[in-house]
Amino acid sequence: MTPPLLTALSAPATADRPDALTIAGRSCSREELLGAAGAVASRIAGADSVAVRAEPALETVVAVVGALLAGVPVVPLPPDAGPAERDHVLRDSGASLVLGEDEPVDLRARAAWSGPEPDPKATAFVLYTSGTTGAPKGALIPRGAIAAGLDGLAEAWQWTAEDTLVHGLPLFHVHGLVLGVLGALRTGCRLVHTGRPTPQAYAAAGGSLYFGVPTVWSRVVREPSAARALAGARLLVSGSAALPAPVFRDLEALTGARPVERYGMTETLITVSARADGERRPGAVGVPLPGVRTRLAAVSGGIGELEVTGPTLFTGYLGRPEATAAAHTDDGWFRTGDIATIEEDGTHRIVGRASTDLIKSGGYRIGAGEVENALLDHPAVSEAAVVGVPHDDLGQEIVAYVVADGVGERELIDFVASHLSVHKRPRRIRFLDALPRNAMGKPQKKLLPPL
Structure with missing residues (x-):
């Protein structure tokens, strides 16, 4: 049985330290985070949903954790969202307030939260994702899906409380928020968010596990001294887009380590990944995580549209039953819209989007x-x-x-x-x-x- 989403955060056995979380140069302990988040949970308990202005700041993490403690769905708002996008997200989600704006988040506030653990099927996040047409849709991400996905990645990457995770990714996406914050809280590892993902900041952070998107890694390899400073890291993980093969090779040459590539979507979280103890090849995103199954539809020449099923999937698009139905096959598999090949050993390669690639x-x-x-x-x-x-x-x-x-x-x-x-x-x-x-x-x- 999968443990509750935030179990590791409040577990007495979890080693704490004053800089358990460092975001853009400011630090706090897990105890301080839990106390401030408890104060947020006490104030917003019972709300239908809340939006969070998702800046790279400790206040963002406190707001998110507080809402998750209270069982209130979180709607992350990009801090640079334009008026039309912001109005659509707030109106569509029905978020009653914006933490960090309408409701301030005080890092010094303290309250013990003792509310019941929400059902694993309950919505943790409403994440807005854009399609090729129409306004962004709110994907409903259940708590159990996040827990299952993070546990699968912990197994695949041998990710433990002994790691120090470093990244500088936005906190309104799955990559930066779910993997990059909740992953650290669930595994119990130290988190260093660099504010911005610059090569110099990554080099100075001294992590064992790094997350980046291809743009970050291409900038890192253009700064050889910064890249060489990552030679002591255990894993360099790339995602959110395909990592160009030359960048893969340059990272290996400069750091001595082959990067790990993984694959996922907002609606599915991470479903496929290379393993810490497995082979890592340029352009390959690995094999399915525990419990995830994949298949190719309309296969021709070894290429087909990737479909997935498993415990990490979303429950649907908010208020969009027709869009939810269209995103699934008759037997319930999710249509990713991505074109892939699957090699004999089960290794997946994503070759593009069905609509454009x-x-x-x-x-x-x-x-x-x-x-x-x-x-x-x-x-x-x-x-x-x-x-x-x-x-x-x-x-x-x-x-x-x-x-x-x-x-x-x-x-x-x-x-x-x-x-x-x-x-x-x-x-x-x-x-x-x-x-x-x-x-x-x-x-x-x-x-x-x-x-």
Whole structure:
């Protein structure tokens, strides 16, 4: 049976220290966190839901933990959310107040919380996720799913109370908040949030376990002295987007360690990961976590849409029964919308999104991620995004948007053709100063300029 979500936080056996949590240079002990969170829980108990202004600050963690203690669903608000996005999230979620704004969070306040443990099926978070159309939808994440997911990752990564976790990721996403804060609280390990995920901050933190998105790791390898300072770390974990193969290799060369890649979504949490004691290969996200099952739908040429089921899945989209039904198969599996391959040993590779990254050209099914990695292998290319564009003869032609220095279109097309099958080469290349990206560093292909 999975222990309650916050058991480790209040367990007497958990070793405490004055800097158990450090966020943007400010520290507190677990006892101090629990006391301040208890005061929050006492004030908001009984609310239908609360929003939290999710800045990289101790107050954010206190607010989140307080709401979880009280069994009140948390709606994380990006601190830079524009008025339209903010209004939609607050209106759609029905959050009665915003902790950190309407209701201040006092780190010095203390109260013992003795309320009952909420049901594992109860909603812990309402996380808003954008699709290709329409306003963001609120994914309902149950407490039991978070507990199961974190325990699965603790097993896969051999993550224990002896670790020091370091990251500087936003606290309004699964990666930074669920894995990067609740993971530390559940395992009992020390947490250092660097405020911003700079190479210098990572190098100075002295962690054993680091979380980053590909943008973070690409910046780290461009600062060799900072990268070498991570050589003592036990695991370097990358997620939220595909880690380019050259960055993978540079991290290994500079730190002596192959990074761990993992895969998940807001609706599923983390479902697949490489293991601490297993093989780690560029472009591979590992095998399913305990209790998670995966399969490929509409398989052609070894490529298909990944579907998952297991204990880490969300319960649905808030107030969107039709969207919830559409996201699942008739037998209840979640349609990820991601295109993947599964190797003979069970290792998964994500090759792109079905909506934008599965290219059908000349009768072939081609994953955009494979072409992007081939382009990134060229020493002159620093960024790449590949899309399929309608074509009268081919159905779709492969077009690449790249950030590169001192290389021409023909050379890059020939380079890809020499690394992959010829039919996977780009037919056209557009050079940009930078790719449009979101807060997590994911390229936003819908924002690429027209050809």
